Every structure is written in structure tokens, then in C-alpha cells.
Amino acid sequence: MSEHIVSPKIYLLIFAALMLGTGLTVWAAFQNFGKFNIIIALGIATIKATLVVLYFMHARYSPKRTQLVIVCSVFWLAIMLALTLSDYDTRSHETQPGEGRLVQPAASHLFSA
């Protein structure tokens, strides 16, 4: 079993795609897509990260065992994000301007100018 060598041509292609993604995400940030702005930004970032993992980090050519580790890391991250965010989302807390705070700032007079 010999290792797979990724050619410089593929590296350059991926690099070009990452540059394109960076330009695209900056452009998209200045457009008003309403609540889709954040979805577009995170979508592009996720695609860029996937390209880095698959090609720069050779995940595509790695043993199944390594690929399993990568999938697991994403899975556990998803558990952490989903459960915590659903908890925050379904709890009531006042964050009305001027009155509500997630944490009561006991010493806020020290910090605000």
C-alpha cells in the first residue's frame, strides 16, 4: 500500500477556489440579503473549510479510520451546538434594550465610561 501524492496542480486549483470564496464572501457581506447574509457567509466558510480538509489535509485520500475521526468531530460539534442553542432558544430571558441583561453587571459602573 503506497501513499497517495496530491499533485501541485490540484493544490493550485484548491487555492484558486479558496481565493474565489474569500472574494465572494466579502462581496456578499455588502449586499443586503436580510437574514440570509449569515447563512451565505457560513455556507461559503463551510465549503472553504471542506476543501481544505479534503485536499490540503488529504482527508479524501486518507484511510477510512481517519475519515471516521473527522466525521465524528463534526458530529460532536453539531451535538454541542444544537443542544446548547436549542436550550438558549427556548428559555425566556429579557434582553429588551436598556433593561434586560443575560448577566446582571454587578460592577458595570467600573467598566462603562
Add this chain to the structure above:
Amino acid sequence: MHRTGELYGHFQTLEQQKESATFGMWIFLVTEVLFFGGMFLAYTINRSAFSTAFGIGSNTLDITLGAGNTVVLIMSSLTMAMAVWSAQVGKKKLVSIFLIATLALGTVFLGVKGIEYKQKFDHHLIPGRGFDMKYHPTHPMAGDDLKELALEKEEVDKAFAVDPDINFHGQLYFSLYFGMTGLHALHMIVGAGLLLWLIKGSFAGRFTPQYNAPVEIVGLYWHFVDIVWIFLFPLLYLIDRHR
């Protein structure tokens, strides 16, 4: 420990040794994903609770420096990948060249980050006593874009009129900004140290098509740090640019 050349006694072949090392690095990176994941989570929750203050804070960041740094970091990932390739095909001189290029680009990134931090100190945007989001718009400095600053002032004044707690919530944004970019920078510094060690090895001609595991696994680490920035850049710099 018993060792024959670069092969340690508890492995049978260099290939098996490299696979184990790579696997170990991936396991470490899983812990890093969850470590940074926690910070992204804290950021998301606070941002959704205090979106006005976070938007203003985000708009004070310099998008040119941020985007430029993104390009620099992705380029450093390319040179790192090329260093791995050079080792795999046995071009010993190229390994050194690409590793040095990676280190140079990483240093440029840290330098630009330093310039950005300095700016935040000058603008009174460091959490703690003296923090004031109104300070910079009313105290222009040399080289400031006055039109941009007037927009910022208008935005800040409007926000303060609605919510007098903006300065308090703004500190949350900047605490997270410095915490996340600071930890990212710390990872870059560790990576730069690892690169120095690799460069020393490559000068000694240590890395060959048979033995290149150190280049490969430091490469994995370097690319991971790149990925963290790929998410940090849009989240910190680009959240409220459309106005």
C-alpha cells in the same frame, strides 16, 4: 527507546509509523474543534442577544486588513501543502524553501494582527476601564476616513439613544474578539515554532519520500489553524456590513 534510523522499535514499517502519527494528530485536532467550537458557541449566543452592539463592534474592524490576512493565511496553507509534496517526491531543497515561505507568511499574518490590536488600543476599544465606543468617532486620528467615521458616529449615536447599555454589550463583543483572535494567534505562534523545527530538519536533509511524517502532521495542524480563521473572518468582520 530503540530506533533504527527514523523507525521506532514499536513500529514495523515507516509507513505504519506515519499512519499512526497522522491518526494521533487528527485525534488532537478533534479536541481542538470542540475547543474552538465552544468559543464560537459563546460568540453566537451573545451575538444573537446583543446584535446591535456586536454589529457596531464588527464594523469598527478594518475589512482590508482582515481580508488581506485571510489571503495571506490561505497562501501559507498552499506553501505548506507544497512543502509536503516536495518531501513526498524527494525535492529536498524545495522542502526548505516552501517551509520558509510558510513561516514568512505566518509572520506577516501575526504582524498585521498586531497592527489591528494597536488600532483598537488607540480607539479605546479594549474591554475594561476607558472602553468607549463613542470615543473614536469623536476623536479622529491621522489617516482616518472622515466620511466613514461620520457614518460610524451616526450609527453609534442612534444605538445609544435606544440602548444606553451599548458600551457594556460592546465589551462583550471585544472580549470575544480578543479572546478568539488571541487564541488563534497563539496557535499561529506555536505553529511558527514547529515550522522552525521543521526548517532545521529540512536543512539537515531529514525529509525524504520514505520519511516525511513530521512535515505531514505539522501541515495538518497548520491547515486546521487556517480553517479556524476561515470561520473567524466572516463572523467577526462581516456580520453587519450591509447598510
